[in-house]
Amino acid sequence: MARTTSLSGFTEWLPEERLVELHVLDTLREVFERHGFASIESRAVETIDTLLQKGEIDKEIYAVSRLQENEGSDARLALHFDLTVPFARYVVENAGHLDFPFRRYQIQKVWRGERPQDGRFREFTQADIDLVGDGALPFRSDVEIALVMAQALEALPIGDFMLRVNNRKLSEGFYRSIGLEDTTAVLRAIDKLEKIGAEKVSEELTSSGAATEGQARQALALAQIRATDTSFVGQVRGLLGDTEADELLEAGLAELEEVVAELNTRVPGRVTADLSIARGLDYYTGTVYETVLLGHESLGSVCSGGRYESLASKGKRTFPGVGLSIGVTRLISRILAEGGLSATRKVPSAVYVALRSEDDWGAAQDVADTLRRRGYNVEVALKAEKFGKQIRHADRRGIPYVWFTEDDGAHEVKDIRSGEQSSADPATWTPGAEDVLPRIVESATD
Amino acid sequence: MARTTSLSGFTEWLPEERLVELHVLDTLREVFERHGFASIESRAVETIDTLLQKGEIDKEIYAVSRLQENEGSDARLALHFDLTVPFARYVVENAGHLDFPFRRYQIQKVWRGERPQDGRFREFTQADIDLVGDGALPFRSDVEIALVMAQALEALPIGDFMLRVNNRKLSEGFYRSIGLEDTTAVLRAIDKLEKIGAEKVSEELTSSGAATEGQARQALALAQIRATDTSFVGQVRGLLGDTEADELLEAGLAELEEVVAELNTRVPGRVTADLSIARGLDYYTGTVYETVLLGHESLGSVCSGGRYESLASKGKRTFPGVGLSIGVTRLISRILAEGGLSATRKVPSAVYVALRSEDDWGAAQDVADTLRRRGYNVEVALKAEKFGKQIRHADRRGIPYVWFTEDDGAHEVKDIRSGEQSSADPATWTPGAEDVLPRIVESATD
Known part of the structure; x- marks a missing residue:
């Protein structure tokens, strides 16, 4: 486990470690298929154009080019940095051959040229599930996807975990209700809460003119709300006082309430409504999810995702979706490093x-x-x-x-x-x- | 199946096609594990130095670099073009953690920037098995590896196939016996037999001064020998007449005889001694294998490999090995294109x-x-x-x-x-x- 690798950020498992990884991957596949999710794989490379279309990219991209290439002969290519962007392209390209709503799982390597550090890899495996509709996708998909992933995580030998769920509509609707207009700026500031603390977030909000001190205080109070049941609804309403709730807020409250209630019924003890979760500037438009391993909070989220009203579009046709992604390599690396799990032998032979x-x-x-x-x-x-x-x-x-x-x-x-x-x-x-x-x-x- | 792909040479399967691929991959894994082979995966990238060390490379390499890279900050990287070179590096790096003889299987994507054409892909999956020793590896490994692969291929729904086996020692020993000195030049010329025909090979051999007309005739006659049993031994001896057999030839004859006899006993009808097989200029030193799908000969070899006296070395320590590699994507592409196989449904759900x-x-x-x-x-x-x-x-x-x-x-x-x-x-x-x-x-x- 403490072996050094010859290329920093690129981990290779020994045969006995690979058995742990295989066990994890086999278990995920089994649970995903048990819920009717179909396997696909996408190519490892995308055109750089496709990767950049998705807006701001904080992931460092690995470009790919033929050593003996004639300049300009091919589209410029790069290795995919997640499985969502490739899946969106796949859906558009193959829409005529797919049946919607479409449940798919995808377990593949992705590459990011980030500075390697504990729990961060330049090559790592992701395991994604997504549910995608053609034009519309019922909200209960947000419940289903979380249920499937909670059952998958329960099947893994990783100990206790907690899904932390929020809803973009709830946050944005709340900001609107209290008169905040630049909701993106507020979301961006609140997203830094865990990193820089409440005081600095408040400073950023007021000095930029995005919020008054009172508004900043209310936005921060919203982000403090945590509940393992649906009591967060009352807390949000309490925070608003006599202020009328924007209808986006009402929609967000109802959605998050449904997710929390259903998860509590079907996988008790696995969900917290955490109104600080923002998932950065990703393309999410409703439910957002993170997952922490209890006792390993420093690892960050091991399973994240959310709802996007338009995962992909083809002319006027849009494909809304909701998905979750497990960072498998990070999970296994921690499991192995802590000495928690091992294979009973190094080889298949009995x-x-x-x-x-x-x-x-x-x-x-x-x-x-x-x-x-x-x-x-x-x-x-x-x-x-x-x-x-x-x-x-x-x-x-x-x-x-x-x-x-x-x-x-x-x-x-x-x-x-x-x-x-x-x-x-x-x-x-x-x-x-x-x-x-x-x-x-x-x-x-x- | 006749879908066009958005990037030439990069195939992506529909969910129902992916089920066929999964079936093939699951079957291979099961057979490999049944024989005690352990799974490993290597990283997708190697340093360009590692890839070039293996001598002449006719595979076009995809270089990989970070888009925002500081010039010269990292080793130059490229995607691996096979699983043998990465495995050799893995063995050297992890020799202290592995137990030899080491049986491993490895099923991963590889990348080659070749011109895409029927049955050729720029991204494709290989399934490799290798048996590697520390310092020495008993010859019967050459039999075992072929047996495992024959059983794996029999378990796949691909119809009839034939392993075509030769032995480098046999060819080189024969050339030596008849007085040919530049055996590499002769092997290189004979390797073109199928492509350019006997006349041109003979011309190349004589005009380069590598062989007299009589020697060229004998070398060509050797390459014509085919036998589904061990009768090739008598044919080779007949070709030599009164000329004394070089001891390398004797070794090669004995080895090939053992492979053919054992395969005929354990997987009847699956082997032909084909004395034209040379496997290019690869690093093989003994047994060489190719495999054709009967009725799909145009596809070329779908499973190839051989014995290498030094797959890898670490100072004075060498690791001899023998291995076989299936071109999975090529195989599946043909299966699907011919409409021979399909999944009973598109999704896991019953x-x-x-x-x-x-x-x-x-x-x-x-x-x-x-x-x-x-x-x-x-x-x-x-x-x-x-x-x-x-x-x-x-x-x-x-x-x-x-x-x-x-x-x-x-x-x-x-x-x-x-x-x-x-x-x-x-x-x-x-x-x-x-x-x-x-x-x-x-x-x-x-």
Whole structure:
């Protein structure tokens, strides 16, 4: 885990670490498919134009060009920095072949040329789910997407987590209600709350002329509201006092109330209405989500996203959507670094068939094939070394069983952990149920 | 399938095509793990130095650089063009953490800036297996790797295939035996046999002074030898006549004989000794493999590789290996283009829970969750549209069952294909075994 990598920001897992990653990826896929989400992959490169269209980009882009390229022969390309922009392009390009509403999941690497630091990578895996409509998308999609992701996170061995949810309509509607006009400037300032603190945010709001001191105080008070139930609605109304609520605020309150109520019913204890969440200047227009791992708050959000009224458009046709994205590499990196999880062995093999002599290889393969046909992962020794050496080679990698073929053709199998050895028939012998596949177990409690 | 892509050479699958790809990738993973191969992934980028170290590169490289890069601040990077060079680096970097002999599989995208044409892509997926030793690697690894890959290919729905195997020692040893000294020049010329024909190869050999006419004739005769059994040994000896066989030739004959004999025993009908196979100027030193899909010979080799005495080295320590690589994208592209295979539906969902009214969503989710807990993939309608419309939305995507909750709380399930509808209990109802998951079926025989 403390291995240095030869390229800063580019992590490569050892085989036993990769098993933890595979377990995470397999689990996510299973939950996503269980809810009817279809897999797609997009190409790793986009035109730079496509990436820049999405407005302000704070992600550093990796440009891609052929070494022996004729100047100007191709469109300028770059590696994608997320899976949302490529998905938007995919939807527009393939709209005629897709059925809406369209549920898709996408698990791929993305690249950002950022300064590498703890939990930040230049190449990392994201796991995204999105629900996209053609022209319209019912609001309950915002509930569904959060439910699916909460169930996915519950299925992962990552401990407790909390979804923190807000709604852009609520914030903007509140600002409007109290007479703030430049709601974008206010959102941008409030977004810095966690970083620079309330005093500086207030200063920024008043000195820029975006808000009076009273308005700044109210905007900051809104951002302080936290509730694990729908009581935030009353708190917001209390804050407004006699001021009439803008209809955008009413819409936002109703939406956030529905998300919080439904999540509390279906995945109790996993949601907090957190009215400070803004998700920067991204293209969200309604619900916004972040997720913290309890006890690992310093890691930042491990799963974020939101609703966008127009993920993509094609002429007058728009495709509204709502999505969430897990930063898989960051999650796994933390899991591994904390020593919390590890694989019970380094390789898929449950059985290591030893060689008695060099001539024994064919018979050993027969044994292995019989076991393989019965669904077990088996490898055969490459060389008839001393049994002790063969056993050590299996043991070092955590393979639980070593198989021996005796001179008289009888078979014996040894459980390396207990040392017990008994006669066995490859057509009927069965390993312990827990030994069939490598498992991911908690190696320490923290 | 005949969709145009917005970037030439970069293919993106529709959800139903992606299901075919997933089926192929899952099958490969299963077979590889069944034989004890461990998964790893390497980063997508290598330093350009690493890529160029491997000598002559006929693959066009995609360079990668940060858009806002300070000149010279980082090592120059490029996307990997295969998985062998990255694996060699990975082995050297992590040698202290790996156990040898090390069996690994690696399924990832690679990039080549080649001119796109039928069956050639600029971004494509490779599936590699390699077996690597520390200092030495028993020859039977060459047999094992071919057996695993033959079993993997047999598990894929791709029809008949043939592994074509040769051995560099055999060819070079033969050339030496007949007095040819510049064996590299001869190999290079013979490698063009299929492209330019025997006459031109002979001309090249004699005009360059590398061979006399008689030697050229013999070298060409060697390259004509094909045998689905070990009879090639006699043919090579016959070609030599009274000339004494070089010991390298003897080694090559013995190795190729073992590969062909073992494959014929364990995967009958899947191997041809083809003494024309040279695999270009790659780093192979012994066995070389290619694979053709019968009936799709124009596709070229879909699975190639070989033995390298030094895949990688670290000071005086060398890591010999043997490996095979499947060009997955090329394979899938052909499968899809020929209309041979398709998914039974476009989405994972086996059941579509319809909404009677907008208020029905919670109850519908309860039904869905009960079914999901029992292992079925289920989606719930987002809107209480007319039943006919909801059923069509399910049907269009091939979802076999629609679930209805009646006013009185009773449940009914409709098989869309037969139109049959019957009462059902989400806690006990079972879909047809063939309907649980989307399946890949032959949609046409060719």
